[in-house]
Amino acid sequence: MKIKVKVSRFDPDKSPERYFSEYELEVSEGMTVLDGLIWLKENADPTISFRYSCRMGVCGSCAMMINSYPHLACHTQILEITKSVLVLEPLCNHANVRDLICDFSAFFEKHRTIKPHLLREDAEKLDLTGEISQTPQELESYLQFSYCIKCGICVAACPTCATDKEYLGPQALAQAYRYTQDSRDAGGDKRIEAAAEGHGIHHCHYAGACSEACPKGVDPAFAIQLFRKQMVLRSLGLKETRPPAGEMPPMTLNPKPNIPKPPEPTIK
Amino acid sequence: MNSVRCWFLFLLAGLILFFIMAAHMATFHLSHFFGIHEPLSYDSVMARSQQALFLIFYLIGLSAAVYHGLYGFRRILMELSLGRSLEKLVTAGLCVAGSVMVLVGMAATVMAFLQ
Amino acid sequence: MGRLRDNRLGIAGWGYAGRYGFERYAYFFQRLTGLGILLYFSLHIFVTAYRAFGEQAWTRVMSGVDKPFFKLGEYMLFMAVAYHALNGLRVLFSELGLFMGKPIRPVYPYETSLKRQRPLFFIVMALAGVIIVMGGLDLIRYFRP
Missing domain, CATH: 3.10.20.30 (Beta-grasp domain)
Structure with missing residues (x-):
């Protein structure tokens, strides 16, 4: 044809x-x-x-x-x-x-302002060979939002982005919730500050176009509303800030006798 | 956290207005259904204005409506990429306008109540 | 950076950008009705303040607006309020993360929170429709008492 x-x-x-x-x-x-x-x-x-x-x-x-x-x-x-x-x-x-x-430079710059990585005070002291524990329920609570591929489609769909140059946009705000909700993270307050002030989360009016258009089923609008709920609960003092999940010691196994030992860690 | 509280207050004002406006609209636009006779005549307006319950109702409704309306209007204006200095001007202007609206409305309500 | 072409849709983009679901249009009408109500409300405060200046002042002002044109205008306002209040209630629930379920694993075909809150959307719209019709019946009785 x-x-x-x-x-x-x-x-x-x-x-x-x-x-x-x-x-x-x-x-x-x-x-x-x-x-x-x-x-x-x-x-x-x-x-x-x-x-x-x-x-x-x-x-x-x-x-x-x-x-x-x-x-x-x-x-x-x-x-x-x-x-x-x-x-x-x-x-x-x-x-x-x-x-x-x-x-996409402005898009990525906005993504950077919400600190899209795990923030915790004790990051330097963590044993790098260990793991941080997380239950399947804790994983499920943010997993959907971590499938974001930063394609910029949500911003094209968002009505607020049609006029507001400084609006953080559905992508960055959804990622702010994804990291705040992560049980290994302790930077919620910093992210709430970045997301709530100025042209931030309050310019979302749940038009839902971002969720509809998202090619990965990330549902950014849902993440933003859940983030709002958390912000309100925190500002009213109804939600205690929990410490980030602690590290687990590496699993102890009995190695077979003829396997050589791993090299010494290069980072002290 | 301050902006979160302001936004939450906007929601709360909206929720209060939902109930107050339901009563207000029913009085004037569904009056036949609720058997309210001539809701706009001077006698019936003053009969309402001079009850303590209506005084509280009007004062809360007025403040909630001014806050909810102007907060929402400000949000819309902020989405127009005005630039920092114009944004400050808009905020200040809306604060002044809101104060005038609340003062005039409250003065009228209290004066009508005391007559 | 002058070589970039700004591709923002502008204010028209609030109203239409493509084939999206009901919620995007509900958002636009929420904004439109909100602005209309605010315009009316800011005049309403000053007009109704005349009740504090005695019966003569009040009847003079009220007879000025007791005309079919204003009655129809007030009915438009009534429709706007009914829509804004009920849709606003839905948005209020949504914005506090209520009636939208829990995050799920994104498995194709994707389901979003929009679909899960849509029953609420239809309920509030049906309610708004009923209220608007009732207001219409009330208006007819104004013209034919």
């Missing part, structure tokens, strides 16, 4: 405005948008720019607006979307660098 593909083009060297290029594409069943783009780049127009790497919904590089809906190009089959015209545009609510490519 032949369809028409309209690709948004933008080259700041030539013109400050964007325009559309039209191509014909022979589509077969199961062909993804990314397959189509690669075919067009090889056979029709080598100047189309787009970003991709894993082509299987893991890296989060190929997010774009596919017929006005943000999705991963590698995760969308063309015939599921359209049988006539396919319109490809760069993600909205991001800055466009060229054709279908967006600049």
Whole structure:
């Protein structure tokens, strides 16, 4: 089946405005948008720019607006979307660098402000050969939100991001909850401070578009609402701040006699 | 934590308004269903205004509505990427407007109560 | 960085951005009705303050707004309040993480918290519909007592 593909083009060297290029594409069943783009780049127009790497919904590089809906190009089959015209545009609510490519530096900067790593006072003193204990229930309480691949689709879907440049966005706020909820973490207060002040969590109004569009089922809107609940409980003094989970000694095993000993740890 | 408390107060004001507005709207817009005769005539307005229960009802409702309305309005304005100095101006302006609204409303309510 | 093209949707993006579910539109109408109610409310405070200045002042002001145009306007306000209050109650529950279940493992096809709170959405919308119809019947009796 032949369809028409309209690709948004933008080259700041030539013109400050964007325009559309039209191509014909022979589509077969199961062909993804990314397959189509690669075919067009090889056979029709080598100047189309787009970003991709894993082509299987893991890296989060190929997010774009596919017929006005943000999705991963590698995760969308063309015939599921359209049988006539396919319109490809760069993600909205991001800055466009060229054709279908967006600049993610502001996005990652916001991600950094909520401290996306385990924060604990005793980090230096921990035995690096040990483990930190965590029950399956504690894992389940944040696991869903840790599947985020930072593709930027939630920001394209979010209505607040449509006008607010400084809004942290669904991605960063959901990750703030993911780390705060982690039983190994003790940096909740710092993250709440980063997420609540200024253009933070209070600009979420549960429009839910981020959760709907998320290609990994992360449900950022849900994480944000759970984070709010925790913030309210903490600010009213109804939730005690727990100490982070302690470390477990390494499991003791009786090694077989002829296995050599591991080398001494290089970090003291 | 301060902003969390302000936001929670916004929710709380909304919840209070939910009940107060239910009664307020039922009085004026569903009056036939509740058998309230001419809710807007001067006599019936003053009959309500001079009960202590309605005084409390109006004062709480007024404060909650002004806070809830202007907090929500401020949130919308803040989403327009105004820049720091304009944001401060908006906040100050809304504080002044809110104070005027509360003062005028409260003065009228108390004056009507004391008549 | 002047070489980047800002691709934000702007205020139009609050209202429409693509084929999303009910909640995104509910959010937009919540905002719209909120602004409308605030506009009315800020005038309402000053208009009703006239009751403190005696019967003459009150009847003069009230006869000014006792017209079909204003009655219809007030009915619009009533609809806005019914929607804003009931949808607001749903959002209040959601924003405190209620009626949305627990985090699940993301297994395809993904289920989100939106789907789990949607029954509540339909209940409050049905309630708002009933209240709006009742208000409409009340309005008809104003025109044909």
